[in-house]
Amino acid sequence: MPDRKQTYDVLVAGGGNAALCAAITARQAGASVLLLESAPKAFRGGNSRHTRNLRAMHDAPNAVLTDAYKEDEYWDDLLRVTGGNTNEEMARMTIRASSGVFDWMKACGVRFQPSLTGTLNLGRTNAFFLGGGKALLNAYYLTAEKLGIDILYDTEVISMNIDDGSVRSIDITYRGFPETVHARCVVASCGGFQANLEWMREFWGDAVDNFVIRGTPYNRGRVLKNLLDQGVAAIGDPTQCHAVALDARAPKFDGGITTRLDSVPYSVVVNKHGDRFYDEGEDVWPKRYAIWGRLIAQQPDQIAYSICDAKAFPLFMPSVYPAIKADSVGELAVKMKLDPAKVIATVDAYNAAVVPGQSFDNLKLDGNRTEGLAPNKTNWARTVDKGPFYGYPLRPGITFTYLSVKVNDKAQVLMENGQPAGNLFASGEIMSGNILGKGYLAGFGMTIGTVFGRIAGQEAARRARN
Secondary structure: OOOOOOEEEEEEEOOOHHHHHHHHHHHHOOOOEEEEOOOOHHHOOHHHHHOOEEEOOEOOOOOOOOOOEOHHHHHHHHHHHHOOOOOHHHHHHHHHHHOOOHHHHHHOOOOEEOOOOOOOOOOOOEEEEOOHHHHHHHHHHHHHHHHOOEEEOOEEEEEEEEEOOEEEEEEEEEOOEEEEEEEEEEEEOOOOOOOOHHHHHHHHHHHHHHOEEOOOOOOOOHHHHHHHHOOEOEEOOOOOEEEEEEEOOOOOEOOHHHHEOOOHHHOEEEEOOOOEOOOOOOOOHHHHHHHHHHHHHOOHHHOEEEEEOOOOHHHOOOOOOOOEEEOOHHHHHHHOOOOHHHHHHHHHHHHHHEOOOOOOOOOOOOOOOEOOOOOOOOOOOOOOOOOOEEEEEEEEEEEEEOOEEOEOOOOEEEEOOOOEEEEEEEOHHHHHHHOOOOOOOOOHHHHHHHHHHHHHHHHHHHHHHO
16 A cells, blocks of 8 residues: 655656556656556546557558658648647657657557558558557556556545645545645646536536536546646637547447447538538548537537438448438438438438549548538538438537646646746646647547656656756
8 A cells, every 4th residue: 555644756646648658657767656546446547448549650661550650741630630729849749759659658568459441541640559548558557566656546636735836735535535645746647627517518508418528537627727726827728629429329428439420421410400510521530530529519409410321331430329220311310300301401402412423432532522512521422322321319529628737848837927837747638738729630649648648757757856
């Protein structure tokens, strides 16, 4: 049992990928480390439990990635999804560092598999964890235990008590009982505030009642709010988040990746009134799947419906829930409780607008488009006319929020006066808004967590020793 009376060199608040990368790196640098995980052991790991891969730069093929994915292309992908709302210096630093993580991860027991093909088109850009996020976490926790890192589960940080720019003590509840612990340096790696529905309500109103929190219910933003209330500088729009199209039948919390729907590029998507509202084929799915949650959140009652036919149905990974199936578009609309006449009219108008004679290719931007619609579909536009027909109800699935503490390139948390906090660092979702102003690239959250976790752990250990 950890000695909670001692002063540790480094205390890490959080139990997911970013926290573990920080804790292991600090311990490897010779620091004594205490890691605090608010979840019980069976649910440890935050959102990292549901992850599958990490986006990594590489100049040549390697054991798990094909071809090359160089810095400028990676940066261009990020620039396009964020619309320029990012810190280029920090983003490029993260991109470059991503190329050097594999040996360290493998030394910590992480194993990789060939990446998936199909809807996500990630074989060249993203390295997939063998066994998924849960296996990655188990490898990191086993490494942490072997290194002698002390770990407390069921432990929530109530307050990081800052005085004169440094954390002097940390108030916690351990299995429900209040305590105070001490550390020379602190790393905040405890996620966003998406599971705090009342805080989310401040920015989204009653729409949050129709949101699904696809990750852990333990990311309630308590540390984030505590730090911002004590003069830590904030960065990021509180209404921006990683939000995907999720099966509307998913549980309110912790449904994970199996409830995500990848049907959008190959379907017609309508709102509750049977109207299309956005270009389903705007870009390849890894660069656009994380905007669809926000788009659906802006629709009436935060609901939408994906409709496809027998030609499209084999092209994407289905939800864990069975598709709604019918022999006609009208029958499908009735089963989804939509106005059948309106949905038939929308699909007929779409079919009539598909430019004929195009060559379909689901693995790249193929230019198959419609003409005369508002909005047009700009890629993968094929008629929806071959039965049976399939439909899915969609809700906004919130992964993590982008409101963050501001950091520098050494992962030091910055105060409102622009000065670095004396002994406070951050990694992962709690600082992701420094790089992600909006939008998302598949696997990039794990990249940020891994890169900044290692930086934070190294810098915290160095500061503690000095």
